[in-house]
Amino acid sequence: MEARQLRHFVAVAETLHFGRAAERLGMTQPPLSQSILALERSLGAALFERTRRSVALTPFGAAFLPQVRAALEGLDALPGVAQRLLSGQSGELALSFVSTADYSVLPPLVRQFRQAWPQVDLALTEATSDWQLMQLAAGQGQAGLIIPPPGESLPAGLAYRCLLREPLVAAVPEVWAQEGRLTSETGLTPADVIASPLVVFPRQAAPAFHDLVMGYFARAGGTVDVVQRAIQMQTIVSLVSAGLGIALVPASLRHLARSGVRYLDLTDPPMLETGVVWRRDDDSPTLRNFLQIAVSSVAVG
Template structure:
C-alpha cells in the first residue's frame, strides 16, 4: 500500500485543532478562515484513512487515533522547526562527526585534554576515537574509514598524500630496566648504550623513525642487535622491564610510569659516540602530526583541525 505524504503545514493545522478543540479558534490561531481549515483536516483524514476528530454541532474531540498521533506530531514539528538551525550549525562545523585515529604516544596526555575541551566547545560533534598505528591508519584512510589521524614520524616525514598539521615535536629518550647496570650510572656513555640489545617497533609501523634510530647506530659504526620487536609503546616498555634490552621511545612515553623502568634523556649522556667521520651523531627526535585527506569536505573536521591548530600553537 502506497503511503501518502502530508506536508508540515497540514500537521500544524492538525495540532492547532487538537489543542483548541474548536475549528473557529484554531483558524484564528493559524491566521486563516475556518472553511479551508475544515477542508484541510478532512483531506488529511482521507489521506490517512483514519478519523482524527469526532465532530458534532456542540463539540470537537479527538478520536483515540488522534490522541495517539498528537505526541508524535508535536515531536515531528519541533524537530522540523529545528532543522534550519541544525543545518546552519552543521555547515559551521558545530554539528557532525569526526572519526579520529591516534597513536598511543599522543594519548598519554594531550589527546585526553583535547577531547575534553573540544566537547565543551562543540558538544554536538561526535568524536569517534580509535587507537591505531601509522600503517593501520593509512589503510583506514584508503578505505574511507577515517576523517583524521594523529601519526608519529620523523621530522618532515608525514604521509605525503595527506594534508598535515604538526602538533608536537619531542626527543627520544632511553628506557632501561632499573636493575640494569647502566641505570645506576650518573652519566651514560652512548657507545655503551648502543652495544646493548635493542627493543624496537617493527619498521612498517613508523618507517621514518625506525630508520632514524638505526641511523644513530650506523653513524657510530654499530649495527643494532634487535632483541625483540613490539608494536605498542607500553609493550616495549614492559619488555624493557623484563630485561630483554633497552629502547628508544618518545619522551611522552615517560607518562607511562612502569615500576622498575627508568628513562634517561639526552642530557644524561656524558659523551656521545663518534661517527666514522668524527662527528657526534645527534639523538633522534620525532614529530606528531594531525593528518587528513586533502580536499575532504567535512565542516566538523575543519572545526576540529582549527581547534587543534590553536591548542598546538598555545602549547
C-alpha cells in the same frame, strides 16, 4: 500528508472549535475544514467527531495527537540542528592516532576539543602511521596523528602539519642500576646504547620510528642487538621492565610511569616528529574546528 495539515489538526484538537482554530491560524474556516478532511482521507480514518454543537477527538485522533506534536517539534528544531551541523557544534569526527601520541599531543587535543565542542561525537582509533595513511587515502576516516614517513611524500590528496618534535630518550631496566651496569644515573652515551640489547618497533609497523632508532646506532658506528620487537609502546616498556634490554622512546613517554624502568637522556638524541594528517577534500566543519585547535594549541618543539 503535509506539515501544514498537521499544524491545522493540532490547532483544532487544542481548541475543539474550527472557528477559533482558524482565527489562531490566521485563516478562514472553510479552508481549514477542507484541510482537515483531506488529512482524514489520506489517513483513512476520522480525527474528529463533529456535531452541530461540538467537536471532539475520536479515539484515533486522541492517540495520533501526541505523535503529531512530537513530529512538529522535530520539524521546528531542524533549523537549529542544521545550524549546529554547519558550524561544527554537533556532528562526528573520526580521529586515529599512533600509540606514541597517547603520551604527548593526543590528551591535550582531545581535552580542548571536548571543552570547545562537547556535542560532537569523537571516534578515536589507535593505529600505526602506515595504516592511517592508507585508510585516509582510501577515503576512510577524517584525520590522524602520525609519525610522518621518512623522506617520502604523503599519498595524493592528503595534507600534513607538524605538531611536535621531541628527543628520544632511553628506557632502561631499573635493575641495571642496581647491578652497576649503568655508567651514569642521568644519561647514556652512544657507546652505552650500542652495548645494550634493544627492544624496538618492527619496521613495517612504524618505519619512521624504526629508522630513527637504527640511524642513531649507525651514526654511533655500532651494530644493533635486537632482542625483541613489539608494536605497542606499553608492551615495549613492559619488556624493558622485565630486563630484556633498553628501548629508545619519545621523551613524552616519561609520563608512562612503570615500575622497574628508568628514563635516561641520550647524547645528541635523534628527534621524533608527530603531526596531524587529513584529507584535503574533507570540508566538514568538525574537522575544520579540530584542525584550528590542533594548529593553535600544540607547540612544535
